[in-house]
Amino acid sequence: GIAVLDHDRARRRGYPEAVFCEGKSPAQLRAIATALRDRHRGEPDAVVPRTLFTRADEERAAAVLEVLPEALYEPEARLLAWPPAPPEPSGGLVVVACAGTSDLPVAREAELTARYLGRRTELVVDVGIAGLHRILGRVDTLRSAAAIVVVAGMDGALPGVVAGLVSAPVVAVPTSVGYGASFDGLAALLTMLNSCAPGVGVVNIDNGYGGGHLAAQIAADRA
Amino acid sequence: GIAVLDHDRARRRGYPEAVFCEGKSPAQLRAIATALRDRHRGEPDAVVPRTLFTRADEERAAAVLEVLPEALYEPEARLLAWPPAPPEPSGGLVVVACAGTSDLPVAREAELTARYLGRRTELVVDVGIAGLHRILGRVDTLRSAAAIVVVAGMDGALPGVVAGLVSAPVVAVPTSVGYGASFDGLAALLTMLNSCAPGVGVVNIDNGYGGGHLAAQIAADRA
Amino acid sequence: GIAVLDHDRARRRGYPEAVFCEGKSPAQLRAIATALRDRHRGEPDAVVPRTLFTRADEERAAAVLEVLPEALYEPEARLLAWPPAPPEPSGGLVVVACAGTSDLPVAREAELTARYLGRRTELVVDVGIAGLHRILGRVDTLRSAAAIVVVAGMDGALPGVVAGLVSAPVVAVPTSVGYGASFDGLAALLTMLNSCAPGVGVVNIDNGYGGGHLAAQIAADRA
Amino acid sequence: GIAVLDHDRARRRGYPEAVFCEGKSPAQLRAIATALRDRHRGEPDAVVPRTLFTRADEERAAAVLEVLPEALYEPEARLLAWPPAPPEPSGGLVVVACAGTSDLPVAREAELTARYLGRRTELVVDVGIAGLHRILGRVDTLRSAAAIVVVAGMDGALPGVVAGLVSAPVVAVPTSVGYGASFDGLAALLTMLNSCAPGVGVVNIDNGYGGGHLAAQIAADRA
Amino acid sequence: GIAVLDHDRARRRGYPEAVFCEGKSPAQLRAIATALRDRHRGEPDAVVPRTLFTRADEERAAAVLEVLPEALYEPEARLLAWPPAPPEPSGGLVVVACAGTSDLPVAREAELTARYLGRRTELVVDVGIAGLHRILGRVDTLRSAAAIVVVAGMDGALPGVVAGLVSAPVVAVPTSVGYGASFDGLAALLTMLNSCAPGVGVVNIDNGYGGGHLAAQIAADRA
Amino acid sequence: GIAVLDHDRARRRGYPEAVFCEGKSPAQLRAIATALRDRHRGEPDAVVPRTLFTRADEERAAAVLEVLPEALYEPEARLLAWPPAPPEPSGGLVVVACAGTSDLPVAREAELTARYLGRRTELVVDVGIAGLHRILGRVDTLRSAAAIVVVAGMDGALPGVVAGLVSAPVVAVPTSVGYGASFDGLAALLTMLNSCAPGVGVVNIDNGYGGGHLAAQIAADRA
Amino acid sequence: GIAVLDHDRARRRGYPEAVFCEGKSPAQLRAIATALRDRHRGEPDAVVPRTLFTRADEERAAAVLEVLPEALYEPEARLLAWPPAPPEPSGGLVVVACAGTSDLPVAREAELTARYLGRRTELVVDVGIAGLHRILGRVDTLRSAAAIVVVAGMDGALPGVVAGLVSAPVVAVPTSVGYGASFDGLAALLTMLNSCAPGVGVVNIDNGYGGGHLAAQIAADRA
Amino acid sequence: GIAVLDHDRARRRGYPEAVFCEGKSPAQLRAIATALRDRHRGEPDAVVPRTLFTRADEERAAAVLEVLPEALYEPEARLLAWPPAPPEPSGGLVVVACAGTSDLPVAREAELTARYLGRRTELVVDVGIAGLHRILGRVDTLRSAAAIVVVAGMDGALPGVVAGLVSAPVVAVPTSVGYGASFDGLAALLTMLNSCAPGVGVVNIDNGYGGGHLAAQIAADRA
Ligand SMILES: Nc1ncnc2c1ncn2[C@@H]1O[C@H](COP(=O)(O)O)[C@@H](O)[C@H]1O
Ligand SMILES: Nc1ncnc2c1ncn2[C@@H]1O[C@H](COP(=O)(O)O)[C@@H](O)[C@H]1O
Ligand SMILES: Nc1ncnc2c1ncn2[C@@H]1O[C@H](COP(=O)(O)O)[C@@H](O)[C@H]1O
Ligand SMILES: Nc1ncnc2c1ncn2[C@@H]1O[C@H](COP(=O)(O)O)[C@@H](O)[C@H]1O
Ligand SMILES: [Mg+2]
Ligand SMILES: [Mg+2]
Ligand SMILES: [Mg+2]
Ligand SMILES: [Mg+2]
Ligand SMILES: [Mg+2]
Ligand SMILES: [Mg+2]
Ligand SMILES: [Mg+2]
Ligand SMILES: [Mg+2]
Incomplete structure (x- = not known):
């Protein structure tokens, strides 16, 4: 085979x-x-x-x-x-936040993965750090999560900002959105690995599947 | 100031x-x-x-x-x-496993961080994939963990092997142990980001502190 | 000309x-x-x-x-x-193992090359380390080989795992299967060069021809 | 000679x-x-x-x-x-902000350079994004500047955050503070070049002199 | 949304x-x-x-x-x-210079951005350093600018040469023009970051928008 | 314009x-x-x-x-x-040698450039180091040259071998022929820069024009 | 422990x-x-x-x-x-050749490893390609080997030249000998991976141990 | 031996x-x-x-x-x-120019090598492009050369500027002078390889010996 x-x-x-x-x-x-x-x-x-x-x-x-x-x-x-129907949700909430509209495909892949692995999910879109009031206005949503997936391209700065605001673990997903010295997501990846706020675990560039999977594991109820 | x-x-x-x-x-x-x-x-x-x-x-x-x-x-x-005394432990167990003896300093940094953030911890040493029976012999310990920190240099293959065996999230810490084309931990870092087993969140090279911190958050009791 | x-x-x-x-x-x-x-x-x-x-x-x-x-x-x-017919086989067996289905084209190139250079060959497919029982279930086949070609993309961890289980030389072929920080096979290449199990010789990314050629030389009868 | x-x-x-x-x-x-x-x-x-x-x-x-x-x-x-005395100041104010205490040497080099080229300067220290209230508490100072030098290592995220808050040009100076995947300041450099907030001009890693020089030119009175 | x-x-x-x-x-x-x-x-x-x-x-x-x-x-x-009409211009002149004809798209993006943000602009084309008399013949134009955007691919040497001739800040925009070891603009980017003439702020490869934006800010009248 | x-x-x-x-x-x-x-x-x-x-x-x-x-x-x-006719040749002979058939387009660009800049030229094709007798059989042609352009992809080893055999300067042109870890010519470029035989000047990857131009200058009669 | x-x-x-x-x-x-x-x-x-x-x-x-x-x-x-005495030799001959005197430590590590794993060994020193007659003069020795370890820094061209002359497998060991664009052995490593002569398996930079180990396995008598 | x-x-x-x-x-x-x-x-x-x-x-x-x-x-x-005495000079003049005082050791290595291989030499120091009048003031010297070695670190822009002014071949020697994003001479190396003025042959970083050797060959009298 x-x-x-x-x-x-x-x-x-x-x-x-x-x-x-x-x-x-x-x-x-x-x-x-x-x-x-x-x-x-x-x-x-x-x-x-x-x-x-x-x-x-x-x-x-x-x-x-x-x-x-x-x-x-x-x-x-x-x-x-x-089969097409997701399982009955259990465990904590997974919030997926993305920095720009162009990051949506990866964010949606993360969200659906988490939902099909059995978690409730919520999506927060276009809250990049260039206009900080947008993410600051969603802190309550972020604080209600058991795990947060943060998806960002270009400078990749959003996961570090989010991690600095909450107690839940942050799963950072760099995307290949950007051009030039973004080097297809490498810049965002390095930013996330060097986050000066602890509590950030990084997965591969554009790996919405991996990000959603890890968040679903984190937000699962412990046996 | x-x-x-x-x-x-x-x-x-x-x-x-x-x-x-x-x-x-x-x-x-x-x-x-x-x-x-x-x-x-x-x-x-x-x-x-x-x-x-x-x-x-x-x-x-x-x-x-x-x-x-x-x-x-x-x-x-x-x-x-x-102050010198760690807090009374709460939450789930954090297991820290490292591939070789040379990875011990980073593994200990992770373990102590998790303990000072309030978790029980257990250390598993020198269980790299060159002799697979060593990690396979510790699967029970791994399965008892709420979060597992896996520390490895050189080929950085251990976290993916561990993630494939358990349901708990794996926090992967690449180390700069190695030489030549290990490029001071870059090879291990890339391996971990490309893990074909999902469920691996990666932190910076030699970042035992970040690995222990993230694992402590994952293993915390949810409010 | x-x-x-x-x-x-x-x-x-x-x-x-x-x-x-x-x-x-x-x-x-x-x-x-x-x-x-x-x-x-x-x-x-x-x-x-x-x-x-x-x-x-x-x-x-x-x-x-x-x-x-x-x-x-x-x-x-x-x-x-x-001409289309391979030569009558001589020498030892060349086993070609690949981590995932997507690595098949490179694995087949290796296998055919070895066969046209005069060796018997056997192919083992989709035995990546995310489900370790698959490769462990094929150890007998691996141990019957005079040379083993191991083909893998993404994390590239399989050759090191195989080398740790056998006495025959392992020829590792990284593939460009993967995305993002796999950097078109660079991640797998580096993993293989840093294998903590000795006995691994690496060829170029996607170089099934080179892998099969080297394995055929290793498995040849000595004059 | x-x-x-x-x-x-x-x-x-x-x-x-x-x-x-x-x-x-x-x-x-x-x-x-x-x-x-x-x-x-x-x-x-x-x-x-x-x-x-x-x-x-x-x-x-x-x-x-x-x-x-x-x-x-x-x-x-x-x-x-x-000679040791700086010139009589002219032009607008140059504010130099740095993310962490370890960035101080580079920040001071920038500040002194701007002062010796004839500008008034003000230094803002340890206001990294891991605790966002720190930089948000200094917005008035930032808004009084004609040019802002922002010095940061590790994730290098501070200049983009600052640029998103003000109308003055931001001169970003990445530092080699960090380890592992910071690659001696490369991560911070790439973050700054990919800033999703426009208005950021980047100079070489650890180049406090160049950052202060450019800021002094920007804040100069036009002939 | x-x-x-x-x-x-x-x-x-x-x-x-x-x-x-x-x-x-x-x-x-x-x-x-x-x-x-x-x-x-x-x-x-x-x-x-x-x-x-x-x-x-x-x-x-x-x-x-x-x-x-x-x-x-x-x-x-x-x-x-x-809306399609640019605002009434204010502030100083923004000069946009590019090294070769192939850099024109990026140079025009910079020029239009600066004009739509409210500045007067002037474009100087094909004045690369291989024939130095071309840029030397435009020094008067360069000296009349409040901010200069210099756009160049290949060796990326023009911004440093311009900065050495004027007192105004230079915004350097590397382009992906070139091939081979230009690495899609990386060579030009590095040249500009290492400019031995101070007064050069660099933006992302092909980022005409960012270059024009920063120049418009620099050339703005101060409140 | x-x-x-x-x-x-x-x-x-x-x-x-x-x-x-x-x-x-x-x-x-x-x-x-x-x-x-x-x-x-x-x-x-x-x-x-x-x-x-x-x-x-x-x-x-x-x-x-x-x-x-x-x-x-x-x-x-x-x-x-x-105009289409090359000038009357003067100066010494320019020999252009290439390692493989796939390097021909670059080799021909070099040859034509040298001819249109006024030199006599000779082309030597498919003499790569995997079959050393091929280049050794052409040593007389190589020794008759005033300048030699050597074009090679993959391992890029031919220019160093040629330089070790002759007194004329060697202009090395790496090509993007290859795949995987050839990184579009980077491997060949680095080989040539590290040539252990002195007497090799390197130009950009695939830069047949530059290689032919430099060789034509070297082989020109001195005023 | x-x-x-x-x-x-x-x-x-x-x-x-x-x-x-x-x-x-x-x-x-x-x-x-x-x-x-x-x-x-x-x-x-x-x-x-x-x-x-x-x-x-x-x-x-x-x-x-x-x-x-x-x-x-x-x-x-x-x-x-x-214990200090090597085992009684068995299997075929392992020849270790190195390009320059500076590669000797790595070559000796390879040779001793092969001898302690049970092979006869022979060392060939300073036969780099800048003076091709040196390696050509040793073809008989090379052809008597069951496995050849070739150690080289700088351009790393020697393994490909050797592989083109013999039927035995070549184990290539890049060394960090060199400077500048040798990037601590990276240039030699890439050359070897891109060898245009097939039959070359590469190990990590400076990894004499790994090179000798693989050669000893190749030259072992098959069970 | x-x-x-x-x-x-x-x-x-x-x-x-x-x-x-x-x-x-x-x-x-x-x-x-x-x-x-x-x-x-x-x-x-x-x-x-x-x-x-x-x-x-x-x-x-x-x-x-x-x-x-x-x-x-x-x-x-x-x-x-x-022996210590250089040979009686023959052939054309070799001019060695360097961009800054810090490049002197490499420039001197080039000059001495050319002299010991039999050429007359002349040294031109500290004529970098930040003050263009310095190199323009030495054009007569440059035009009297049969080969010009240009040594530069940081932005590495000098060889391209020189090549654009003369008919003689330019041998470019990048140096590791600089810091940060100069990456130990890589930035200068890439600049030189991408020189928009043709007629530049590049040698390894800090390779004064190679630069002087190649220039001596170029400036030699043809047999
Ligand atoms: N060409 C460009 N290059 C870099 N940044 C840009 C460009 N165009 C828009 N931006 C910025 O990118 C940010 C994110 O854009 P968006 O994905 O549209 O939300 C915005 O805040 C813009 O200011
Ligand atoms: N010089 C070397 N280079 C590469 N691998 C080695 C070297 N020496 C020992 N090893 C392997 O490295 C693995 C890890 O070693 P250790 O850290 O001692 O547990 C062992 O399985 C050895 O076979
Ligand atoms: N989008 C993805 N990114 C990373 N890994 C994946 C993705 N999809 C599946 N995988 C994993 O990749 C492994 C190899 O997949 P396959 O090639 O289908 O055998 C499987 O074990 C999956 O868990
Ligand atoms: N400074 C240098 N840079 C580059 N190559 C050199 C240098 N010095 C000597 N060489 C060459 O390096 C080769 C190998 O040198 P060795 O290791 O002494 O056998 C010789 O053929 C020399 O021509
Ligand atoms: Mg947006
Ligand atoms: Mg061990
Ligand atoms: Mg599979
Ligand atoms: Mg601080
Ligand atoms: Mg032009
Ligand atoms: Mg051929
Ligand atoms: Mg030697
Ligand atoms: Mg100077």
Whole structure:
């Protein structure tokens, strides 16, 4: 076979494996989706671990939807979820904040990931530090969160500012928004790693999936 | 004055400001320690927020100890704590694991930070992936943690291996242990950011303080 | 002429020259294929050293196939072989393992190269470290190899894990699979160069040809 | 000779040449100081353009002071000024703000440079973004400036925050304060170049001299 | 909403927010333009702060023009201005000089930005240092400026040469013009940051908007 | 005007200015070609300094040829020459050697440049170090040169090998041929800068024009 | 304890663990040496797996020798071996060649490692490509090897030249010998990864231990 | 032996090998010097090829002088020459120009190398572009040269300016003079590689030896 899905992950970690679609051909994705469908045929919805397909462009999404037509596809976030309904939420609130409108796709990927892993979520958009009153006006929302995902490109300064205002952990997601010396998100990444406010954990550039996953783990109820 | 301590931080965030000693002169540190002492003179121990002095070499530690002789100094972790007794532990367990003996100073800095921020901690040493049975033999300890700090230099592969085995969030701390193409920790940092197991939040190279702080926040009881 | 093929290489090294197709025009490739064909016209199959054309996209492959219609073309591996039949295998087994499905094209290039240089090969797919039981379940296969090629993108951690489990040399091939701070394979490359398990030799990013070639040399019978 | 001082610069630009001491031997600095002294011997103080010696450690400063004993030396800023008295101030106010105590040497170099080029200056210390109330409490001072120099290491986020609050131009000076992925000031430099608030001009890492010089030009009265 | 325009910026800073179009979809830009139009409906031209839309390609410009048909669009500079008439000029002259013809788009973006923020501007083209007589022949123009924007790619040497000739501040804008070891403008950026003539403030690669904005601030009359 | 051609360069340097076409629009190139044609209308061929247009793709070449139909265009080298006939050769021989077939476009650009600046040239193709006998078989040709341009991608090792065999200066031109850790020519560039054989001067990646120009200067007869 | 030696490695891999001394304190090394000694007390020499201590400066070597006085210490290679006698050689010959005299310490570390892992070795010194006749004069030695370690700094071109001449695998070890754009061995590393001759596996900069280990594995007799 | 001097180089290339002293121990240098002395014992001065020892600090120089007491040592250039007298000059003039006083050691190394390889030389100091009249005042000297070495750190802009003024080839030597974003000479190196004036060949950072060697070759009389 071309893929060995880590079906054991849900048991071992409590969260199922996701399929990374970039770099897989539509034919390969069809094969993976078929294997998934066949495995869970006849099982009641409750016991099927939800599977996410990440970074799926329109062509790859179509290939998956051919096999799993009931799956949900969010083009902006490039995310597919199957089965389509998110689980009943548990744990604390995950707030996802992004610095600019251009960061929305990554922020939405984070938000949906957290929701499909079982958390309540809230999205706060376009609150970059160039106009500080915007984020300061949302401090109450931020303080109600059990985990905060902060998404930013360009200077990447927002996560540090947020971390300085709250007690919850901040998951920082740098984006490739910007140009020139932003070096496709490297500048934002370095800013976040050097945050002078402690309490910031950083994931890969444009990794909304990873940011939402980590936040969902942080906000989970402890066994 | 040469410094404006963020005394409000304990109220705002629940964790007090730490003093970064690198790049400050002994004279400046004496002044800061004096301001701190004068502020809390006469207050009962319970209400004084514990202050950490990080990355303090012997000379800088001596300067602080002159003013705050009762402070505790851990040379390996280059950490000072004042007042010296850690708070009564609350929240979940923080496990700190490190890949090699050479990563110990950073791992100890993380462990002590988490303990002074109020968590129980446990240290697991020299369990790098070159001999996989070592970390596999400690899975029970790892699974008992509410947050795991994983410290590694060279290839930086340990945090991803750990994240793949547990449900708790992993805080990854790359170290500058290594040579040549480790580029002073850059190789380990990149490995961790690209972890193919989700659930890894990365902090700066050699940033044991930041790793311990974030883990303490994650393992805290939610209000 | 536009090319001076190193016909002497098979005599000098025991392995024939390969033609790197990227950056050559279809017209240039037709000319090279013609020169090759003319040189070996009328010679019996046994004495013609097999020639590989690497990194050949569909357009370039078509140009070669026009002149050498009996050549074998594997589009996934972007490889052409002429004459099409691999030699009778000799030497030890070459195992090629890859971390994810997206690494398959590079893994296949390595496998085919090793086979056309005269080795038996076996392919192990999608055994990345996020689900460690997958590679641990294949240790017997790995231990039966005389040389192991390990192909991985993203964090690039798999070669080090494999090297820690076996006595055979590991040839590590980083791939450009990933995004953001994977920097097109740089992260995986650095991980492999810093492997804390010794016994890992690294080749260029996405260089399946080079990985398969080196493994074939290692697994050859010594004169 | 070993040096050709640009004596014409004061006439051409309105500001005299400064001597960069790093990489010059004490003997070379003595020779340069002697040439300067001999050139201005007997001239009244008013017409002698003030000369600054920058990045002068104790040993180099001593070499200059041997020849020009009346020069002023500020060890923290590593700056010598000769003649020692700054000119009568003109133009607008230059405010120099720095994020942390460790940035003070660079901030002082900027402040002294601006003062010796003829501006009034004011210094604001330790107002980094981890405790945002500190800089917000100084907005009135910032708004009274004709040019603001903002000095920061680590995440380098302060200049963007300041620029978003005021109408005056901000000169951003990244410092090498930090460690690990701060890469000796590169992280702060990139943050500043990618500031999402416009109105930020960046100079070299640790270049307090350049920052103060540019601010003095901006705050000058126009002819 | 998908955007939270910083309408307060004009009051706070004296200059209105600009909309960064790259990375926003045409639909998002239509929504932002509509919000802007609705806000200012019925207000006389004089009190509407001019809004710039930067880095707008033909498709994005068309989306904005659908909603704001009277807006002015300069395709070379990729800039939209609404309302279309620049304000009555005040303050000093902003001279924009560029090293080569290929730098013109960035130079024009800088010039238009400065004009729409209220300054008189003059453009000097193709005066790179390979033929030094060209810039030397324009020294009078340069000396008449209150602020000079110098735009250059490749070696990026022109800003330092200009700064050495004048007393006005120089805003240096590196461009991505060049190839190979220009690394998309990095070489020019580094040259400018290391300028051996003081008085150079650097903005991001290809950031004509930022360069023109800073120059407009520098050349403004002080309150 | 959009361009200020450095017509004085031929007088000052002995070699005319070349027009860099990348990043100029066809309309701009038409304007520059028209200015050139108008300037030299009616002058006899002998006194018109030959102008080269470099890095001209088909579309840009067509724009120039519209105005200067008699110009010569070499698509492989992306070079236009006007007037089309090279000057009568003088000085020593320029040998251009390249490591692989894929380096030919850059090698041809170098060769044509040297010829249009007045030198005799000879081209040696596909003599890379993987089959050392190829370059060793051409030592006589190399030793007959007054200047040698060596063009190589991937490992970039050929210029150092050549320099170790001859007394003439070697001009090394790295190319972007390669992939992965060749980083678009950076690996070859660094190899050449670190050549352990002295006598190697390096120009920019893919800069055939610069390599041919420098070689033509070296091989010129001294006044 | 501070260390968990991988005693199982000899059984699992056939080669014992080595102790990396850099970054360990003398006290830690004494403790590790003591644990090792106590474990093997009373066992006959034949069954004790040989342990290497790598990158041990004089001070660290002394600490080990205090506990294991019979160990052998080679200061140039910074290597300790205990027990001191290498095993009876088996397998093929390992040839170690280095480009310059300055590469000797790394070459010796490789040679000793291979010998202590059970191979016969031969050393070839100062045969860099600037004088090609030197390596060409040693082709017979190279062709007698089962594995060749090639050590080079600066341009790092030697491994590719050697690989082009032989059928045995080449293990390339870049060194930090050089300055400026050698970037501490990065230039040599990239050259080796981009070798246009296949058959080169690369290890970390200055990693003589890793190079010798891999070569010993390659040259081992297959079970 | 530890070294295989390339004695054939003088015959093959016309210039003798130099000994790179950095990274060699004093004992190794004594051995090399002894071999050299023994080889030429009794030969008349005229036929002994002059040998240079480069980058020799005081300690290494002393080791060589012990064996070859008549050798000449220039500490500023860190250069030893043996026999001490330079050859009778031939060929054209080599002019060495440097931007600042701090570049003098590298400039002197270049000058002495060219003189010991047989050229007349002239040194022009401290003529950086911040005060352009300085280099413009030396154009006559520059135009009298057959080859010009231009040495500069920081912005590295001088070689391009010089190349634009003359017909002779320019050898550019970047230096590590500067700080921060000069990245130890990288900024100057990139500037020189991207020089918009053609006719610049670049050597390694701080490589005065290589710069002088190449210039001597260029200025040599052709056979
Ligand atoms: N968008 C993503 N970013 C990072 N990792 C991912 C992403 N999507 C899936 N993964 C992880 O990547 C690993 C390899 O994926 P695959 O190539 O599908 O085997 C899986 O274990 C996933 O958990
Ligand atoms: N071309 C540009 N380059 C850099 N910054 C810009 C540019 N255009 C707008 N901005 C700024 O980028 C910030 C974020 O933009 P937005 O994504 O539209 O919220 C705004 O505050 C603008 O001032
Ligand atoms: N010089 C060396 N270079 C690279 N790896 C080494 C070196 N010496 C020992 N190692 C490996 O580094 C790993 C970690 O060593 P330690 O820190 O001693 O636990 C061990 O598994 C060794 O095999
Ligand atoms: N300062 C220098 N910079 C660069 N190359 C040098 C220098 N000095 C000597 N070389 C060359 O470096 C090569 C290797 O030197 P060695 O390590 O002495 O064998 C010799 O061929 C020298 O020509
Ligand atoms: Mg916005
Ligand atoms: Mg260990
Ligand atoms: Mg998988
Ligand atoms: Mg502070
Ligand atoms: Mg031009
Ligand atoms: Mg070829
Ligand atoms: Mg040598
Ligand atoms: Mg000077």
